Structure formats: structure tokens, C-alpha cells
Amino acid sequence: MTQARLRHGRVSLGVSFFAQGATFALLVTRIPAIQDRYSISDGLLPVFLAAVPVLAGVGSVLTERVVTRVRPSVVLRWLQPVVMLALLGVGAGTRVWQVAVSLGAFGLAVGGLDASMNMLGVSLQRAYGRSIMLGFHASYSLGGIVGASLAWVGAHWDLALFVSYLPAVAVLLPAALIGSRWYADADADAGAGGVPGPTESGSAVAGDAGAAGRAPVVFRMLLPLCLVMAFAYIGDSTVSNWSAKYLKDTLGSSAELATVPYNAYMVTTLLGRSIGDFGVRRFGPVTVVRFGSVLAAAGFAVVAIAPGAWTGILGFTLLGFGLCVLVPQCFAAAGRMFPGASDAAVARLNIFNYVGFLVGSPLVGALGDAWSYRGAMMVPMVMVLVASLYARSFGRVPAGYGGGHDGQERPRAVDVG
Structure with missing residues (x-):
């Protein structure tokens, strides 16, 4: 290609x-x-x-x-x-x-x-x-x-x-x-006789990578990524569905100020993703996922203990920077894990996007009504913190662009921008 x-x-x-x-x-x-x-x-x-x-x-x-x-x-x-x-x-x-x-x-x-x-x-x-x-x-x-x-x-x-x-x-x-x-369709074009790009694993022998990639998708290997995907979307749906209500009813903000957390979350998500690829190339996906998970958990902790509205907004802002890296890296890791069956891996992983969306909002709402919304914020906090324990799964197959952690990014014969 x-x-x-x-x-x-x-x-x-x-x-x-x-x-x-x-x-x-x-x-x-x-x-x-x-x-x-x-x-x-x-x-x-x-x-x-x-x-x-x-x-x-x-x-x-x-x-x-x-x-x-x-x-x-x-x-x-x-x-x-x-x-x-x-x-x-x-x-x-x-x-x-x-x-x-x-x-x-x-x-x-x-x-x-x-x-x-x-x-x-x-x-x-x-x-x-x-x-x-x-x-x-x-x-x-x-x-x-x-x-x-x-x-x-x-x-x-x-x-x-x-x-x-x-x-x-x-x-x-x-x-x-x-x-x-x-x-x-880079994979299909390479298979059809085009010029293949370098493989994610950094193998110098494309045939070896292809042979390894023909193995079927093993759900047991994919499961950690599925869990991280679901946890990320539980966190995301919590922000989108409950941030305004939390700020207004729990932290006592005005109706106008209650619209700020989701906007701040969206902006920091955009900023984090805009620079995130550089972080992955420099530090590797394992470090980036672990850092993002811990930062997101810290954001939920700040939200849960916030004494006032502006502290709560700070917490939601941290959440945007933390959660933003998890979902893209789940898809990328699935592609590396099953290079010859990446389409199937991505499709199965994508289901847990909707699982998280379905679970997150009702879960927080039910806990908030039965207990307290401060306490409810601790549940997605624990989930994204658990996601950090699965960070090593993102490096199960070397990414090839992780600085000193995953090996230097491979030299390329051509620069594709």
C-alpha cells in the first residue's frame, strides 16, 4: 500500500x-x-x-x-x-x-x-x-x-x-x-499483493506473523480487554448521565453550573486523545492504560468527596483525561493479540461497549437512590481502578512503539505521516 x-x-x-x-x-x-x-x-x-x-x-x-x-x-x-x-x-x-x-x-x-x-x-x-x-x-x-x-x-x-x-x-x-x-483496508490490500505495512509485533518475517494470526480468537485471552472496555463505558455513562444531577443535587450548584462538568469532561477527553498517541509511542500501551485507569479512579474519588461544585468539576475533568485512553487502547490491543483475526476480535470486544453503557447509568442511579450519590460514585471508581490491574494484558504482544518499555518504535522504510 x-x-x-x-x-x-x-x-x-x-x-x-x-x-x-x-x-x-x-x-x-x-x-x-x-x-x-x-x-x-x-x-x-x-x-x-x-x-x-x-x-x-x-x-x-x-x-x-x-x-x-x-x-x-x-x-x-x-x-x-x-x-x-x-x-x-x-x-x-x-x-x-x-x-x-x-x-x-x-x-x-x-x-x-x-x-x-x-x-x-x-x-x-x-x-x-x-x-x-x-x-x-x-x-x-x-x-x-x-x-x-x-x-x-x-x-x-x-x-x-x-x-x-x-x-x-x-x-x-x-x-x-x-x-x-x-x-x-490495509490488511486486505496487503493480502491481495499490495505493499504490506510493518506488523505490530515488530517481526521481520511477515509470514510468521500471518501464521500466528490465523489462530482463532480465544475469548479467555480477550476477556481482560472486554472487562476494561465495560468498566470504561460504565465510567463514561456515569459522567454523561449523572454529572449534572450530582453537581446540582449533591454539591448544591446552580442549574447553569451543573452543565459544566460534562462539557469539561468532553473537552479533556478530546485533549487527552489528541496527545495520547504520543504517550503510547513514548511510554508504551501498558503504562498509558495503567496511568489512565489510576487517574480516572482519582477523578471519581475527588468527585465523591468534593466539598463543593468546583472541586466536583475538577474531579470530572480528571476523569476525562483518565478514561479517554482506555477504549482506543482496548481495540488496538485486540488487533495486536489476534493479528490475523483482528476483525472478529474487534467485533466481539465492541459488544462490551454497549454492556458498559447498559449497566453504568442504571447501576449508579439505583445505588444513588438506595444509598447516596457520593457512595454511588465509588463504584465506578473501584471498577476503573481494577482496570489498572489488567494493564499488562495490553502488552501481551509487544506494540513496537513504546520507547524503552516495549522496544523502540521500528524504523520504517517510508514515512506514512
């Missing part, structure tokens, strides 16, 4: 991550408006909200089967428009069955979309021979900030959902379709 093809593939995949971040944010930040539009009761709303990640998990499983016959780039090219059109469907309907169909389509498609995006990211990272996965997820975070900002504009001006969604989709959909022309 040529240098230009790799660069174009990297940029186009970054556009896809950005578009997905914006699309998802436009949906989740307007849930109250969706509930009002369709007169969904408080008792029925959790069913709708749970259905989306459940169907997304199904979509991820189906994608594992599909990519044995069709390249991940093809799956991504056609699923991204489905997700955006489903978003428009959510805004355009008038009856409960219509929003149910739209959300169902959104859930199924987003599971395949998340899986195929990360499959491409893992294969591109292998071709580059250095850490680039955090950069893709930084694009997702930036898209999330943009999408949440657009949603705020729609809510502020009291725009109908369809009117709020249409301009964003009108821009993002053509951009994603145009960008999809340059998607690069």
Missing part, C-alpha cells in the same frame, strides 16, 4: 469517526425532546433507551459474520448513511411505532458502524507500525462536542427535531460518502 493511500485512508476514516460522534451526540442530547415529541412515558423511556445498545450489540455480532465476506470499508460505507437517515427518521415521525422503528434501525446500524470503523482503525495502525488509534477517537470526541453544540442551538431556539437534525445530516452525509472513496 502506498504512502498516499495510507494518508488518505487515515484522513477519510477520521472524517467517519467525526461524523459518527456528531450523529450520536445529536441523538442522545435531545432525548428529552424526543420523549416530548412522541409522548413517551417515564416508565417506557428506559425501554427505548435500553433497546438501542442491545440492538447495537446484535449489529456488532452480525458485522463479525459479514466482514468474512465483505471488507469492513464496504460495511462502513453503507452503514454510516443508514445511521444518519435513522436519525432523521427519529426527528420526522409522529407516532411511537415510527420512533421505535427509527431507533431500532439506528441501534442495529450503529453497532456495525462502530465495529467496522475500529476494524479499519486497527488495520491502519498495523500498516503504520505506530499508535494512531487515539487520534481516530479524538475525531469522534470532536464530533461529539460539535453535535452537542448543535443540539444546544436546536433546544435554545426551540427548533423541531427534524429541522435541528436536517442541516447536520445534509453536511455530514455527503462528507462521509465522499470520504468513503479513500477508505483503506
